[in-house]
Amino acid sequence: MGLVVQKYGGSSVADAEGIKRVAKRIVEAKKNGNQVVVVVSAMGDTTDELIDLAEQVSPMPAGREFDMLLTAGERISMALLAMAIKNLGHEAQSFTGSQAGVITDSVHNKARIIDVTPGRIKTSIDEGNIAIVAGFQGVSQDKKDITTLGRGGSDTTAVALAAALDADVCEIYTDVDGVFTADPRVVKKARKIDWISFEDMLELASSGSKVLLHRCVEYARRYNIPIHVRSSFSGLQGTWVSNEPKQGDQKVEQAIISGVAHDTSEAKVTVVGVPDKPGEAASIFRAIANAEINIDMVVQNVSAASTGLTDISFTLPKTEGRKAIDALEKARSVIGFDSLRYDDQIGKISLVGAGMKTNPGVTASFFEALSDAGVNIELISTSEIRISVVTRKDDVPEAVRAVHTAFGLDSDSDEAVVYGGTGR
Amino acid sequence: MGLVVQKYGGSSVADAEGIKRVAKRIVEAKKNGNQVVVVVSAMGDTTDELIDLAEQVSPMPAGREFDMLLTAGERISMALLAMAIKNLGHEAQSFTGSQAGVITDSVHNKARIIDVTPGRIKTSIDEGNIAIVAGFQGVSQDKKDITTLGRGGSDTTAVALAAALDADVCEIYTDVDGVFTADPRVVKKARKIDWISFEDMLELASSGSKVLLHRCVEYARRYNIPIHVRSSFSGLQGTWVSNEPKQGDQKVEQAIISGVAHDTSEAKVTVVGVPDKPGEAASIFRAIANAEINIDMVVQNVSAASTGLTDISFTLPKTEGRKAIDALEKARSVIGFDSLRYDDQIGKISLVGAGMKTNPGVTASFFEALSDAGVNIELISTSEIRISVVTRKDDVPEAVRAVHTAFGLDSDSDEAVVYGGTGR
Numbered sequence: 001m002g003l004v005v006q007k008y009g010g011s012s013v014a015d016a017e018g019i020k021r022v023a024k025r026i027v028e029a030k031k032n033g034n035q036v037v038v039v040v041s042a043m044g045d046t047t048d049e050l051i052d053l054a055e056q057v058s059p060m061p062a063g064r065e066f067d068m069l070l071t072a073g074e075r076i077s078m079a080l081l082a083m084a085i086k087n088l089g090h091e092a093q094s095f096t097g098s099q100a101g102v103i104t105d106s107v108h109n110k111a112r113i114i115d116v117t118p119g120r121i122k123t124s125i126d127e128g129n130i131a132i133v134a135g136f137q138g139v140s141q142d143k144k145d146i147t148t149l150g151r152g153g154s155d156t157t158a159v160a161l162a163a164a165l166d167a168d169v170c171e172i173y174t175d176v177d178g179v180f181t182a183d184p185r186v187v188k189k190a191r192k193i194d195w196i197s198f199e200d201m202l203e204l205a206s207s208g209s210k211v212l213l214h215r216c217v218e219y220a221r222r223y224n225i226p227i228h229v230r231s232s233f234s235g236l237q238g239t240w241v242s243n244e245p246k247q248g249d250q251k252v253e254q255a256i257i258s259g260v261a262h263d264t265s266e267a268k269v270t271v272v273g274v275p276d277k278p279g280e281a282a283s284i285f286r287a288i289a290n291a292e293i294n295i296d297m298v299v300q301n302v303s304a305a306s307t308g309l310t311d312i313s314f315t316l317p318k319t320e321g322r323k324a325i326d327a328l329e330k331a332r333s334v335i336g337f338d339s340l341r342y343d344d345q346i347g348k349i350s351l352v353g354a355g356m357k358t359n360p361g362v363t364a365s366f367f368e369a370l371s372d373a374g375v376n377i378e379l380i381s382t383s384e385i386r387i388s389v390v391t392r393k394d395d396v397p398e399a400v401r402a403v404h405t406a407f408g409l410d411s412d413s414d415e416a417v418v419y420g421g422t423g424r
Numbered sequence: 425m426g427l428v429v430q431k432y433g434g435s436s437v438a439d440a441e442g443i444k445r446v447a448k449r450i451v452e453a454k455k456n457g458n459q460v461v462v463v464v465s466a467m468g469d470t471t472d473e474l475i476d477l478a479e480q481v482s483p484m485p486a487g488r489e490f491d492m493l494l495t496a497g498e499r500i501s502m503a504l505l506a507m508a509i510k511n512l513g514h515e516a517q518s519f520t521g522s523q524a525g526v527i528t529d530s531v532h533n534k535a536r537i538i539d540v541t542p543g544r545i546k547t548s549i550d551e552g553n554i555a556i557v558a559g560f561q562g563v564s565q566d567k568k569d570i571t572t573l574g575r576g577g578s579d580t581t582a583v584a585l586a587a588a589l590d591a592d593v594c595e596i597y598t599d600v601d602g603v604f605t606a607d608p609r610v611v612k613k614a615r616k617i618d619w620i621s622f623e624d625m626l627e628l629a630s631s632g633s634k635v636l637l638h639r640c641v642e643y644a645r646r647y648n649i650p651i652h653v654r655s656s657f658s659g660l661q662g663t664w665v666s667n668e669p670k671q672g673d674q675k676v677e678q679a680i681i682s683g684v685a686h687d688t689s690e691a692k693v694t695v696v697g698v699p700d701k702p703g704e705a706a707s708i709f710r711a712i713a714n715a716e717i718n719i720d721m722v723v724q725n726v727s728a729a730s731t732g733l734t735d736i737s738f739t740l741p742k743t744e745g746r747k748a749i750d751a752l753e754k755a756r757s758v759i760g761f762d763s764l765r766y767d768d769q770i771g772k773i774s775l776v777g778a779g780m781k782t783n784p785g786v787t788a789s790f791f792e793a794l795s796d797a798g799v800n801i802e803l804i805s806t807s808e809i810r811i812s813v814v815t816r817k818d819d820v821p822e823a824v825r826a827v828h829t830a831f832g833l834d835s836d837s838d839e840a841v842v843y844g845g846t847g848r
Contacts (some may be wrong), residue, residue, distance in 0.1 A: 019481050050500065057447075058507040065516070072500045080481050082489040083490070084482060086489070099568070120568075146520075
């Protein structure tokens with residue numbers, strides 16, 4: 001008998017019909033001989049409606065009370081789901097994040113899980129119940145206040161519970177069939193990925209793929225919990241994310257390239273005319289860090305010999321743009337730059353695949369594909385298993401399609417890309 | 425500095441405007457130098473909407489999950505209320521029933537409070553916050569499951585918290601101006617009562633007055649917590665319910681008669697042809713008690729000498745009628761009666777007042793008033809401070825008005841009723 005953690009998002013439980021459909025699927029898993037723990041998000045638009053109410057009474061709702069408000073959403077969906085399951089003749093009990101032992105820090109609206117003590121869940125499933133747990137929420141360790149985990153928090157709840165319960169798999173049910181080689185809205189020929197390693201999935205997630213969030217995959221990798229991303233609307237197999245393909249599954253092998261991700265949510269800041277001497281870059285990024293802004297790519301131009309000045313560019317989420325400019329202007333006298341440039345018309349295209357470690361031609365093929373598509377490159381950043389470039393935002397769709405085709409990822413293509421190095 | 429517990433019902437916080445209005449009133453109490461604890465119900469129709477959702481997924485929602493669902497309602501209203509107060513520049517924190525230390529038994533949907541441990545509330549108000557507490561809910565002592573207190577539960581939460589915190593007063597805000605000498609919808613000349621004793625209020629509550637529930641008043645009496653029932657829509661003084669009028673308040677003195685209550689929610693069951701021998705009544709009421717039905721009035725007719733048979737009648741909530749008939753039919757062979765009669769076209773009129781203990785003419789005046797109004801009496805029941813009669817349901821409004829007038833309770837009447845005994 002296995003232990004399965006299933007997570008259903010808001011679109012899967014948008015109304016009473018959705019809840020009943022999901023209840024049937026959960027009961028199937030139970031009938032197949034599994035112990036089942038279900039993590040559920042708030043119904044469809046509930047969260048938006050609660051936010052709307054909050055804005056009617058307070059112009060900037062936030063913090064402790066906002067978390068208290070939002071967590072009402074999962075309370076409703078989980079209780080209804082438990083009722084629907086009981087109505088199918090199976091026993092179910094719902095638990096708040098606090099009751100399920102999801103212990104977090106005290107950062108309201110984006111708390112981090114620091115421990116999971118699922119004693120009540122374990123008891124409940126050992127007694128034969130299906131346990132339904134509220135996603136997205138926990139309780140703070142020090143003050144015992146209700147907290148929420150921020151965007152994508154229910155996925156993290158599911159993986160964290162799966163880890164604490166030593167589950168065999170964490171199934172993330174969503175409204176798409178799995179993880180694709182590119183965003184299907186941009187690349188019509190994008191293929192569903194049957195299996196992908198944690199490492200490649202982490203790079204895709206941090207490069208703009210929205211199916212799974214980085215923190216959720218990171219958690220799963222740390223505790224080695226296989227994730228199965230699949231649709232709650234079909235019975236199809238989705239995408240497995242794990243250390244290695246299941247034993248005996250011959251069809252699935254590590255691809256050289258997992259996929260192409262893109263991200264148009266970032267902006268570029270250029271600090272112009274920075275004296276090219278030790279400590280300058282440090283003072284810039286200390287100012288940014290002090291403002292609690294996470295940056296992504298960083299590039300320093302070659303210094304012009306005549307002036308002894310250089311330019312430093314970095315990318316960051318557009319939503320942080322205003323804050324970054326303010327922080328830099330404040331530190332201007334310390335840093336001593338000429339001017340600031342802000343550009344939010346950029347896009348990032350990333351190619352991800354563990355295979356590029358041993359296939360030296362990948363980088364060359366990537367740049368050739370972009371060049372052939374007439375796409376100009378502004379910044380470049382690489383890791384062992386990823387290459388990212390920044391281009392004009394308008395060039396992104398064409399660039400993604402060109403790269404997807406060049407690496408043989410198109411669904412109806414039988415061609416494998418030819419690398420300079422290996423001849424494969 | 426005093427400690428005030430305020431309770432606001434669903435109609436007072438029906439929408440964002442209502443919440444903002446209530447927030448202002450709460451802040452006023454705080455500005456007047458009080459520590460303030462607020463108990464709040466779910467917004468307007470929220471509970472009905474949640475019940476509707478539940479019925480869509482399950483034909484008979486009940487028990488643990490139903491409580492989990494319903495408690496989302498107060499979670500929303502209390503978080504919004506705390507936000508609205510913060511928006512007025514005051515600190516507020518909201519607490520679930522569980523966080524507020526409302527410990528109950530495990531009877532879902534109608535749990536009873538068995539202890540209140542308000543440590544977190546005490547800390548919160550001592551730190552200068554206004555504490556907002558979810559009414560109607562608690563946590564079970566043994567299983568730590570979320571429970572609800574049933575009808576009128578928020579009033580009970582407020583009084584129980586006031587008792588545990590040793591509050592100076594428990595203010596129950598509602599959509600009427602206080603407790604009246606009769607239901608103003610039936611008696612246009614009904615007067616608001618300025619002060620009423622716990623005892624008289626208990627009798628009114630158990631006789632059909634709906635402003636305060638019996639269990640809430642009982643709790644307040646046991647811990648001697650004065651209740652102030654008042655409107656959240658006006659600034660008027662309402663009705664004080666306490667052991668004795670506030671010192672120095674000369675205007676307020678104990679009335680001989682507090683008011684007239686009526687109740688049309690009961691039915692009458694008559695067990696016809698019961699052998700008039702010891703143990704017969706016991707076996708009837710044992711059968712009823714075993715079905716967990718609370719009965720109200722009981723009357724046994726004088727036995728007819730010729731047959732040795734008698735009739736026993738009792739009243740009970742209409743909602744329990746079916747269950748009572750079933751229970752009696754099952755026990756028919758043991759009890760040995762001829763037949764059962766069920767009558768749900770009855771009404772009960774009660775006259776309540778501690779003064780009747782020392783005014784022997786009250787009972788006579790009561791019956792005279794009913795007789796003059798042409799109302800026929802079917803059953804009579806009395807306590808030290810109450811007389812109740814059962815009549816035809818259609819006679820109730822006229823009977824209430826007649827009694828109200830006869831005892832000088834009409835608002836524009838200067839006449840005091842003349843009792844046979846005292847000549848007053």
